[in-house]
Amino acid sequence: MAINTAPPRLEIRNLVCRFGGRTVVDDVSLTVQAGQVTCLLGPSGCGKSTTLRMIAGVEMQDSGEIYVDGKLVCDTVFRVPPERREIGLMFQDFALFPHLSVADNVAFGLKGAKEQKRERVEELLRKVDLIRHIDGFPHQLSGGEQQRVALARALAPRPRIMLMDEPFSGLDNRLRDGIRDETLAILKEEDAAVLLVTHEPEEAMRMADEIALMRRGKIVQQGAPYNVYTRPVDKAAVAFFSDVNVLQSQVNGALAQTPFGQFLAPGVPDGTDVEIVFRPQHVRLDFDRNGKGPLPTATDGVAARGVVERARFLGNESLIEFRMDYDGSILKATVPNVFVPNPGRVMWLTIRRDRCFVFPA
Numbered sequence: 001m002a003i004n005t006a007p008p009r010l011e012i013r014n015l016v017c018r019f020g021g022r023t024v025v026d027d028v029s030l031t032v033q034a035g036q037v038t039c040l041l042g043p044s045g046c047g048k049s050t051t052l053r054m055i056a057g058v059e060m061q062d063s064g065e066i067y068v069d070g071k072l073v074c075d076t077v078f079r080v081p082p083e084r085r086e087i088g089l090m091f092q093d094f095a096l097f098p099h100l101s102v103a104d105n106v107a108f109g110l111k112g113a114k115e116q117k118r119e120r121v122e123e124l125l126r127k128v129d130l131i132r133h134i135d136g137f138p139h140q141l142s143g144g145e146q147q148r149v150a151l152a153r154a155l156a157p158r159p160r161i162m163l164m165d166e167p168f169s170g171l172d173n174r175l176r177d178g179i180r181d182e183t184l185a186i187l188k189e190e191d192a193a194v195l196l197v198t199h200e201p202e203e204a205m206r207m208a209d210e211i212a213l214m215r216r217g218k219i220v221q222q223g224a225p226y227n228v229y230t231r232p233v234d235k236a237a238v239a240f241f242s243d244v245n246v247l248q249s250q251v252n253g254a255l256a257q258t259p260f261g262q263f264l265a266p267g268v269p270d271g272t273d274v275e276i277v278f279r280p281q282h283v284r285l286d287f288d289r290n291g292k293g294p295l296p297t298a299t300d301g302v303a304a305r306g307v308v309e310r311a312r313f314l315g316n317e318s319l320i321e322f323r324m325d326y327d328g329s330i331l332k333a334t335v336p337n338v339f340v341p342n343p344g345r346v347m348w349l350t351i352r353r354d355r356c357f358v359f360p361a
């Protein structure tokens with residue numbers, strides 16, 4: 001098997017950016033290969049856009065380097081100007097030029113002979129399925145169509161890197177999924193390295209080959225979406241993707257006792273406070289049988305009794321909130337399809353052991 005030894009299309013090393021003494025991007029490193037989509041995912045204000053702006057060359061880092069195809073593009077001394085970085089940009093407010101036709105918008109950044117430019121414009125408008133609007137103007141297009149023109153415009157000069165900052169957030173929900181999928185297919189075909197900023201976990205899960213989870217200026221976890229989702233580094237990383245339930249406990253003999261039985265806490269010293277974190281979809285529900293629940297099992301532990309406080313049907317699933325007997329706290333469970341038990345109903349809850357995370361409190 002051939003080993004790919006080519007340098008990554010985009011590499012950033014130890015980027016730091018400070019504003020007025022506040023570190024907004026704090027030692028961020030990552031690589032993106034050609035044809036790959038990496039999502040910078042994190043809450044508002046965590047430094048995602050600033051990272052993108054440094055790569056684009058419109059913000060200057062305080063330290064760290066940026067490489068494209070192994071070549072230095074920018075450090076604190078040397079700097080390739082933004083327009084020579086071969087980077088395509090697509091932001092939320094992707095304003096098209098209102099006075100230019102669709103074709104001229106797409107051709108805007110293109111150089112070369114007229115026929116070649118026309119060929120590339122037609123190729124891209126065919127890809128985004130807007131060839132029939134080639135002579136139209138932006139105001140004649142819907143929001144989703146304008147978005148696709150903006151994509152075609154950004155891709156026209158065959159950028160080596162595409163930077164996208166919340167590019168779909170201006171679109172209404174019904175359009176968004178379709179446009180995300182189409183965009184992804186086109187980006188893959190064009191073989192650019194894509195760095196996409198979003199604060200929406202679903203968007204990152206849908207688009208990314210790799211997710212870089214960012215918090216307070218730092219990348220706290222990086223990996224394939226499946227790994228980031230199923231092997232989160234801490235409670236906040238679990239909570240970023242879904243609702244969570246948390247049990248408090250203390251470790252004794254590498255075990256944490258809870259009303260749901262004991263959890264393994266290998267290597268955690270005795271007396272350490274821990275939190276057992278799990279998602280609502282990993283709670284199992286059982287009916288009450290004359291005051292009893294299911295027998296304990298190795299995979300699901302011990303059942304605990306709860307009383308339905310509230311239940312709602314959400315479309316694909318139902319969310320049931322239980323008031324738990326053991327300490328009166330609320331625990332959330334989701335189940336597929338419709339299950340809306342009345343408040344006051346007694347049920348027994350177990351947790352899937354293999355889907356729980358034990359973190360130091």
Ligand SMILES: Nc1ncnc2c1ncn2[C@@H]1O[C@H](COP(=O)(O)OP(=O)(O)OP(=O)(O)O)[C@@H](O)[C@H]1O
Pocket residue numbers: 019020024042043044045046047048049050051199
């Ligand atoms: N030019 C600037 N001068 C001072 N502070 C800035 C500047 N640009 C950004 N910041 C601050 O840096 C922090 C990170 O901003 P940034 O836009 O990178 O975050 P973000 O993760 O992209 O958030 P959002 O999704 O809300 O855009 C914010 O607190 C912001 O107020």
